[in-house]
Amino acid sequence: MSRAGMKLQLQHLGLAALAIAAVALPAAVIARQSAAPVGLQPVSAFAGIADPAARSAAIFTEMGKVLTHPRCLNCHPRTDRPRQGDAMALHNPPVVRGNAKGEGAPGLQCSTCHGPRNVAFANGTGSIPGHPLWHLAPIEMAWQGKSLREICEQLKDRRRNGGKTLAQIHEHNANDTLVGWGWNPGPGRTPAPGTQAQFGALTKAWIDTGAKCPT
C-alpha cells in the first residue's frame, strides 16, 4: 500500500474511533455529581410525636428519602430496564433483566461491565459502579413510579420482599453491602442521604413503633 493510502486508512480508523466515542457517552454516564449529599434526621428527632403510629409513619417518611433516591430506585425498576445516574435515565447500553436473578441477558450480563467494586474511568471524570453481587431487584420489588405508602406496604409484604421478616428487613437495610453501595457510589453519583447506620437505626425505630405506613 502506498504511504498516502496507508495514511488515509489510518485516518479512517481514527475517525471510526472518534465516531464510536461520540455516540457512546450519554449524559447519565459522564454527568458530574449534581447535588450535595442530603442528610437524614436521627431517630431522636421524632421523639416529640406522641402517637406511636404517627411517629412510625413519620420515621418511614424519613426512610423514604433513601428508598426513593436514585441510588436505590434505578435498580428497582417496574420494567425489565434499569435506569442510571442522578437523572434516572434509561440504562445505556440498553440492558435487560435477563435471568431470574436479574443478572442480565446471556452475553450481556451486569458483570460484563460491572465488576466487584467501583472503578474510576481511566480517561476522564466519572466511574462505573460495582459490587460482587450487582444485579436488579426482582420485579415484585419494583419501586419506580410508586408512592411511599405503596413502597411501605410492599416492604412489609413477604410475597413481595423476598420472604423477609421485619427483623430481616432491618438486617438488610442496616448491613447488606449491596444496599450499602448506595452511600459509596463512586465519582459522578450523589450518595444516598445520611449513612447506612442511620438508615438502619431509622428502620429499627420504624419496626419498634409498629411499622406503620404514611398515608
Add this chain to the structure above:
Amino acid sequence: MAIDFQLNGKPASFAGDPETPLLWVLRDHLGLTGTKYGCGVAQCGACTVHLDGKNRRSCVTPVGTIAGKSVTTIEGVTGKTAEAVRAAWVGLDVPQCGFCQSGQGMSAIGLLTAKPKPTDDDIDHAMAGNICRCATYVRIRQAIKDAAGVKGVRA
C-alpha cells in the same frame, strides 16, 4: 508485586499499577492490539474480551482484579464456536471499517457459548452493548444465526 493471569492459554504477568485497565495492559504492554479502544467507559463494546469464559469490557477492568483468572482475546479465541463465528463473519463479509469487529466477534462467541441456539431477542439483548458506526448490525445478527444454525424470524 506482579499480577499473574492466564492470557490466551499461556501465563502472563504485569508488574505495573494494579489500577491499569486490562485494555491498556493488552495493547500497550503485551502487544495484543486486536482488542480495540473505543470509548473507555464501557459504552461501545470495542474492548470486549472473555474473562473466565464470559464477555467482559476490558476498558473498565483494573488488571489488579484479574489475578489468577483467564483472559481470552480475539487473537487467542479458539474452539468450535469461535470457528463457526469466524466462518459466518467471512461468509457474509460482515465488517465494513472493521474497528468494532473484534469486540462484536468476542461478544457473539460469548453469547453462543452461553446460549448456543439464541432467538432474535437473545441476539439483540446480547449485542446491545456493541456499537458499530458503520451500522453492520443486520449482517452481525445474520452471521450469529448462521454460526448457531438457527433461522430466527427477523432480518
